[in-house]
Each structure stands twice: as structure tokens, then as C-alpha cells.
Amino acid sequence: MSNSTVFGYDSKIEGDVVVTRLDAALNWFRKNSLWPMPMGLACCAIELMAAGASRYDISRFGSEVMRFSPRQSDVMIVAGTVTYKMALVVRRLYEQMAEPKWVIAMGACASTGGMYRSYAVLQGVDRILPVDIYVAGCPPRPEALLDALLKLQARVQREPVLATLKKSLPPGPPAPALPTPGPAARPEVLQPA
């Protein structure tokens, strides 16, 4: 079964109705608002800032909301050299992010340790995090980061959301049906007179 549903919406034909698959619709919502967690650790963070500024303008792809809180982010952009002193902090921030979450390793240092073959630098952030996209460069240009974001969007679009959701539910007897709340149980809902 293919997940690559093509969106075609013609208001003259379809009126106010859009027909698509739930998977595709959810992924479409997700991929166009990937909020980055800017893990700026070194000079790559300068290019990350440039990608956010008006010349390159990451908001064209829905990722302008750089949240400096892991709770409100979707994609962690590890931009810079991850030292061993910082490594567990990066992992903790990743763990604090809500699912679904993705990781972009931006630049040579985050991908492999780069030129820092030394006692102090983690040899690639993929030793502590599951990385989705690696960006080459030292540092990569903003276009390279935007390309990585587009590749990540393509990847998000292909994700089988519902199948994954079903798989992630714990096995066991089905949960008992919730009692349908009557009007009394929902006093905030206005009832027509």
C-alpha cells in the first residue's frame, strides 16, 4: 500500500470537502510545521541562524518557530561540536522532546566528530541519538540545511502514522469503552433550549 497520496483539491468540483487518507493528512500537518530545537553548539549555529534570517528564511518551510524548549519542538538540529561534557545534556534534551521527533545532524562535527579526533569530542551525535538526516559541510551553507529540512519533510510524508500508532499500543485485552458523558457531565457544552 502506497503512502504517497497526491493532494488534489479543486474547490469547483469538491465544494467544501477534501478527500484524502488520514495518514497522508496527518503527515501533511506534521511535515509543514516541523519546529526545530536549535541545539547550537559551535559555528554551525551561525549558519543555522542565517537559515532562520530573512535571506534564506526557513519559515518558507514552516520551521521558523525555533523553540528553546524541548517540550515544544519536533526536530532537534544538532549544529556543532558535541563534546563529551555536553553529550548527556544533548541526550536529555532529546528525551524531553515529545513524540514524534526527529534529529538532523548538521555539519561534520555533529555527524562524525569532524576534525576533532580527540579525547574531548563525541565522534558523531549518532552515538547517543537516532539521527535522521546528516548534513555535510564545515559548516554547511544555509541552503544545505534547508535541503536537509526538505528531505526530512519528504521522509515525514512517507511515515505510516496509523500503523506505527497501532504498533505502539500495548498488547492486551481491549480497553473498556468509555461511558458516554451525558449533558450533565459536560456542563460547559451549551445545550439548545
Added chain:
Amino acid sequence: MSARDLAQRLRTRFGDLISEPVEFRGEITVTLADAERVAEVCRFARDELGFDCLLDLTSVDNYGEEPRWTVVYELYGLGHHAHLRLKTHVSEEISELPTVTGVWPAADWHEREVYDMMGIRFRGHPDLRRILMWEGYPYFPLRKDFPLAGRPSEMPGVAFTEAAPLEGGPFVTAPGGRDALEREPRARGPER
């Protein structure tokens, strides 16, 4: 007043404790024979000779020689614009010398860095903790017998380290190796 004159005044005051000034490329270096008196010498240099600025404080590992450590003080006077380098030696068994934080507060973090990287302790330092690596890291990484790749270590909940791949790593090319050209393409073809 030149740095050489100031070094001579230091010699007049402390005698044989201070070596003959050595000049190299216009820079004057004196060596202090007894590291235990470094704070006293530094205080004299600041108060009487006008070296009111400590530019740098660093250390050298003379691995395989005795004494193993050299601690280097770079003194500068903002009044007379003279620069003087003061060196002193510390043996590995002792690995300790008095702090100069009482003379120049700027020495605080420099001494912490020397302690962190070399493992030389400064007696009387107000806050001698590691400054770059974390508390509990078991090695002193700037020592000559410490491998560049590092050694594995583990501090649960704080940090871990692994040895970095040096030989055979993804970006390492051995000169003249069979795959050297493939790994590291050159703009110009090799001479034949």
C-alpha cells in the same frame, strides 16, 4: 626601563634564585630555581618592578626528563610596557607549588586550567576545581603520556568518554597508502 634591567633588579633582590636573563627574539626569560618561592617573587615583581598584569600562566610537560613540569608566568607592565617570562620547575613527585592568585586575581582560572590539563596543584588556590573537563574525569589530558585519542571513562549521569579512532578513521589518509588518492583526491595529478 627595559625588561633586561627589570630582570637584573629581580636578580639583585633574590640573588642566585633567579637565573641569568636569557634573550630570545627580543623576549627576556628568567628561571626561578625554587618553585616554593614563586608567589614571593611574583609579589616583588608586581609591587616593586611594576609588573601589574599577568598575561598568561601555563605549563610544559618535559616528559622523560627531570624535573617533569615547567610552569611559565608571562608578566607585563602596563606602566613600562616591558614583558618578562618567568619559568620555574616542579618535579613530578611534588607536582605542587604556591598559588599566585593573591598577587594577580587573573591567575585563578589559569591555575585551574593547568590543574585540569596537567594535574599540577596550586597550594592556597581559593577554588581549585577542574575548569574544562568535569569533576571526576580520571585523567590529565595534556600530559605527554596521554594518547591524543583519549581513554575510555565513565561517570554515570555526568559524562562518558571513548577512545577516538585515529588510524583508519573515515578522514584519515596514510601518506603513500594504497587508497590515498581515492580518499583524498587532488586537484593536480601526482608527479610521475
